[in-house]
Amino acid sequence: MSYVLAIDQGTTSTRSILFDGEMTPVARAQEEFPQHFPQSGWVEHDPIDLWTTTVATCRTAIEQAGISPSQVAAIGITNQRETVIVWDRITGAPIHNAIVWQDRRTADQCRALRDSGHEQMITDRTGLLVDPYFSGTKLRWILDHVDGARERATNGDLLFGTVDSYLIWNLTGGAVHATDATNAARTMLYDIRKGGWSSTICKLLDIPMQMLPDVKDCAADFGRARSDILGAEIPIFGVAGDQQAATLGQACFKPGMLKSTYGTGCFALLNTGETPVVSKNRLLTTIAYQLGGNPTYALEGSIFVAGAAVQWLRDGLQIIDDAAQTQALAEAADPHQDVILVPAFVGFGAPYWNPDSRGAAFGLTRATGPAEMAKAALESVGYQTRDLLDAMSADWQATGVQSTLRVDGGMSASNWAMQFLSDIIAAPVDRPVIQETTALGVAWLAGMYAGLYPDQDEFAASWVRETQFTPTMDPNLRAAKYESWQKAVQATLSF
Ligand SMILES: Nc1ncnc2c1ncn2[C@@H]1O[C@H](COP(=O)(O)OP(=O)(O)O)[C@@H](O)[C@H]1O
Numbered sequence: 001m002s003y004v005l006a007i008d009q010g011t012t013s014t015r016s017i018l019f020d021g022e023m024t025p026v027a028r029a030q031e032e033f034p035q036h037f038p039q040s041g042w043v044e045h046d047p048i049d050l051w052t053t054t055v056a057t058c059r060t061a062i063e064q065a066g067i068s069p070s071q072v073a074a075i076g077i078t079n080q081r082e083t084v085i086v087w088d089r090i091t092g093a094p095i096h097n098a099i100v101w102q103d104r105r106t107a108d109q110c111r112a113l114r115d116s117g118h119e120q121m122i123t124d125r126t127g128l129l130v131d132p133y134f135s136g137t138k139l140r141w142i143l144d145h146v147d148g149a150r151e152r153a154t155n156g157d158l159l160f161g162t163v164d165s166y167l168i169w170n171l172t173g174g175a176v177h178a179t180d181a182t183n184a185a186r187t188m189l190y191d192i193r194k195g196g197w198s199s200t201i202c203k204l205l206d207i208p209m210q211m212l213p214d215v216k217d218c219a220a221d222f223g224r225a226r227s228d229i230l231g232a233e234i235p236i237f238g239v240a241g242d243q244q245a246a247t248l249g250q251a252c253f254k255p256g257m258l259k260s261t262y263g264t265g266c267f268a269l270l271n272t273g274e275t276p277v278v279s280k281n282r283l284l285t286t287i288a289y290q291l292g293g294n295p296t297y298a299l300e301g302s303i304f305v306a307g308a309a310v311q312w313l314r315d316g317l318q319i320i321d322d323a324a325q326t327q328a329l330a331e332a333a334d335p336h337q338d339v340i341l342v343p344a345f346v347g348f349g350a351p352y353w354n355p356d357s358r359g360a361a362f363g364l365t366r367a368t369g370p371a372e373m374a375k376a377a378l379e380s381v382g383y384q385t386r387d388l389l390d391a392m393s394a395d396w397q398a399t400g401v402q403s404t405l406r407v408d409g410g411m412s413a414s415n416w417a418m419q420f421l422s423d424i425i426a427a428p429v430d431r432p433v434i435q436e437t438t439a440l441g442v443a444w445l446a447g448m449y450a451g452l453y454p455d456q457d458e459f460a461a462s463w464v465r466e467t468q469f470t471p472t473m474d475p476n477l478r479a480a481k482y483e484s485w486q487k488a489v490q491a492t493l494s495f
């Protein structure tokens with residue numbers, strides 16, 4: 001029997017999941033790693049942690065399954081996107097911690113780019129807005145702040161990559177410096193229409209192009225993981241950013257289909273087909289996947305804090321020990337208290353895009369306690385999703401957005417949060433049987449390229465729903481609650 005190993009390198013943990021020849025997950029290993037917050041709004045990872053947790057979880061998953069490494073036909077890599085790593089071409093040593101997608105340190109740099117009138121040019125090429133979220137200004141920050149970095153990069157001694165590139169480089173023993181089109185599309189340096197790095201933007205940001213990786217399809221030959229790492233030489237045949245991999249795992253292959261993933265943040269992607277759609281409502285245009293040289297585009301709404309609000313209840317407020325406790329708390333909350341949490345802990349993403357805002361809570365009384373705060377945290381995720389879906393519907397009126405939302409990610413395990421989501425968006429919410437959708441998506445890419453897994457149509461037909469949540473909230477209550485949320489957002493933005 002042959003297997004496919006999916007590596008899901010996420011924001012808070014690394015997971016490796018082994019799928020058998022029938023695309024069923026048979027073994028799974030997960031390791032968390034430290035988050036570093038050197039200053040307010042800064043978020044870093046040690047790249048070595050990302051590498052060691054990758055190797056350790058891969059080895060554990062193979063061991064757990066009791067198979068020989070030589071039975072792994074292919075590796076797929078999916079990853080937290082936008083996060084920037086720069087490393088030495090010879091030694092492989094990173095020259096700085098990874099600057100994580102949530103990091104806001106380049107807010108001033110972005111403001112200067114907007115003030116000097118460059119945003120339209122950048123949006124036209126990349127489909128993105130000028131925001132610290134994306135890789136470009138983070139890469140520039142490293143080149144500006146690490147002694148001698150720009151000179152070394154110009155000499156060809158340093159390499160840049162998102163996390164996928166860094167893992168490919170290390171797995172192949174420095175033989176391959178590559179990424180895929182979905183990860184490239186998040187750098188703010190890649191022309192999503194022409195399908196290549198933008199020399200105009202690289203020049204504007206003073207980024208030497210020789211440090212950029214080769215860009216390939218999502219299902220392609222990304223080299224071989226060395227045998228001394230995993231016990232056998234294993235080809236890497238699939239790569240995609242984690243939100244795009246989830247779009248694949250949810251089989252959103254048809255224009256109008258959409259999914260929303262609830263991990264640290266929340267990311268909704270709407271398949272818009274072969275033509276990029278320009279948003280009038282501050283959503284992003286991005287590449288959903290690229291197969292056979294042909295990109296399929298998506299509209300994306302990105303929210304920075306979803307499950308992270310639950311983590312804050314656990315680690316910041318310390319009112320829960322475990323994320324799952326929010327269910328019982330939300331059920332026990334006083335229904336007469338209308339507490340609204342605006343979790344703009346690292347500013348606002350779509351559709352407001354304000355890196356300087358910070359979180360706020362409204363409607364607090366002396367009676368407000370852990371239950372009401374937990375309920376407000378879960379509700380905030382539903383409200384934010386409604387903001388995105390309203391923007392998508394306005395942008396995509398011609399074809400129409402499918403009314404059912406497919407959900408996945410750690411927080412989609414919360415029945416309370418998913419029911420509220422369905423209530424506030426007034427649409428059915430479908431949770432699939434395989435909730436490791438991100439890993440499944442990239443496993444499918446790698447397995448399909450290896451000739452082990454079926455084509456797109458057969459794969460789409462294998463998608464199975466576990467639970468459907470349907471709206472039960474009174475329409476007047478829905479309208480009143482959403483209006484309060486919108487007021488709370490406006491107040492937070494203007495604070
Ligand atoms: N039962 C639950 N209820 C609410 N939130 C949950 C639950 N289980 C997990 N989460 C949240 O989901 C997030 C983890 O999801 P995951 O998909 O692993 O994220 P990531 O890939 O960003 O690391 C955490 O922020 C956690 O707080």
Ligand SMILES: O=P(O)(O)OC[C@H](O)CO
Pocket residue numbers: 009010011012079080081082101241242243263264265
């Ligand atoms: O690691 P996740 O699952 O929170 O995903 C992070 C996103 O890719 C950031 O754009």
